[in-house]
Amino acid sequence: MNPTLLEEVPPPRRTPVRGVRETLQRRGARPSGRTYALLRWAGATLFASVVLALVVSLLVSSSQAFGHSGLSFFWSGTYNASKSIYPTGIFIIGTLITTTVAIVLAVPVGVGTAALLSEFAPKWLAGPLSIMIDLIAAVPSIVVGLWGLLVLTPVFAHHVEPFLKKVPVVEWFFHGAALGPSMLLAGTVLAVMILPTIVALSRTALASVAVEDREAARALGATRWQVVRTAVVPGARTGIEAAATLAVGRALGETIAVAMVIGNTYVLPHSLLAPGATLGSAIINNFAEASPGLDRSSVIGLVVVLLVMTALVNIGGQLLLRSRLRVKAA
């Protein structure tokens, strides 16, 4: 083996064992263990009951709307005193489109940034850079929304959207008037908001790829870039997928920032430049004014639909992760 490679292997980390023997030998160790077990179960029960209570109360509050419209609630929509319906189906499609745009924009950038931070960048750059990316996560939604409304909207209306309309092939997605508020802008704002999640989790995943894998690639003569591309990123695939799943969850549920930049128009979008609406933006725009009864029940019905969507994404992500781990173990 090449001795220079050996030098790079970090010394194996040992878990501190000091105090374990003393704890074991002390009298009353077993009762304390029992208390701990009890606490664990109490905590688990509490958490599960909070989740159940939340779901049950939402279902009860929205039962009137589902009773009124039945399964058609999921497509043709909810009750509105002045205009008879809101189209739930359009909100669902809008939510899916903005989330897709956000993921398509944020995953390559996020994973690339994570690779830069963990593999390429020198320490003096990686530290401050990752702090700045983490800071994005600390910016409140309303601030991101205002930034989107006041800064990004004119930039998109006058530069980005007219440009995209001129690019061949791509233009198919971008026809219609370039107004600013659009599916594209909402997706872009969401991409900014989910970027820190993707970067932080992908970075951890990349860093935990085994040294042996990197060494093997290098032994085959791979350059630094090839090592990352062929060994590190594929090795961290599970972690990157987990990061994307979490990011999807956040993008689906974001409300106020989206409501400020999406244009809040209730029609099936024919282009990414068209204004639209998502479940979250529809909930926030309609809940305050919804009169008690069928009207409010319908808006809470939208909340249930959103809850189901986010739950499905999370469960799907979990199943995907588990199947990957099983394949790996086999």
Added chain:
Amino acid sequence: MTEPVVPPAAEVSGSRGRLARTSTPILLVVVATLVLGACGSSSPSATRKKAKPATTTTAAANPTPTTNPATPGGPSTPAAQSAAHTATTKPSSSGGGCSATGGSLSSACDTQSPALQVTGAGANSIQPFFGRAFYFYAQANHGVAVNYSPAGSSVGVTDIQQNTVNFGDSEIPIKAPASGTGGTILQIPVDLGGVALSYNLPGVGSGLKLDGPTLAGIFLGTITKWNDPAIASLNPGLNLPSTTIVPVRRADSSGPGYDLDQYLISTGGSAWTSAAGAAPSTKWPISSVGVGQQLNTGVASFIQQTQGAIGYVEYAYALQASFTNVAVKNQAGSFVAPSQASIGAAGAQAGNLSAANFNIINGPGSGTYPLANFSWTLLYQKQTNADLGIVLGKLFDWVTTTGQQQAAALGYSPLPANVVALAHSTLLQLQNGAGQALFS
């Protein structure tokens, strides 16, 4: 538990062994469901958490957060702070016969009251006027600081009905009988404002004329170009470009939306009523056309940024942004642009104004602007905290009299004399907890 919570390794493996031994397939299924449920909903619960600031975002866009009225001493307004600064230099004027604990309700005594912090919430459209009026009131009466959260008329109504603020404000009064958890609600007209239809059309500076049917066509999406024959025939002198019209509306519920809906219902013809319904709604009825933005500021910033845009905002916001506004056809058939005079002319038509008879949309008179309305402050008649009742009574008596001087500079019109009298007589109905009148 003073012992470290590190479980002994033997204990951990032991309990695991027990669990494995006793676990039946059913138990496994239950645990799996719980885990899945917990994983699946970790993100929705985050969504719910986020939804909470989101509902206050409308309020977050405002400088003054709503505080719990039960705890005076919350964040003080800039007005209050500046009042504190000038407290030593400007002693409050002492009027003869005025009492800080009730007495007569007259403009001479309005600035003498107990020192209290007052919170309110409601219409977004009145915010420029309230912000300025409350500042000057605090200058004149150092003890009183007002926090107003302009989250929207509907929030103002809900908050006062649930008694979480000291006063509410709504562009549309509550339907009789107005009441909430604190009893009967008094409704006081406090300002006279208008709704401007502002547009951004380079080359067409001002003087664009529109009537009900063309406005209905624009907001229904049937008139899509600025040089549409329907618009051109109303504006023979203007050289209209072929720019696409981008109608912008409020995405949230709004007073201006209600006013325009009311105007279009009475003038826009069957095309509007068949699509939007015959009853005016604070929620804009046609959400499938154009772009929806939040609050007056969102609509205003969109108009500013977008060529070809037309939208409705409170006149004060249009004036502030120096927008060009449509001259709207009124009942007498003349085209009138919003101005302090034309909105004032609309207010002068309100001979027998009351909370039940509040509509001054499309009023008579050739100089009348058709999209004008009064804003209504909502107070509980019975004030269990008598000091607070006195402060509220004097504050709003001041707002409807002396305070009206602040309205003109912002694009609101001063209240007509009969409306001031209505406000005064309504405020005289304020009672303390025992049901006795607070003012003589």
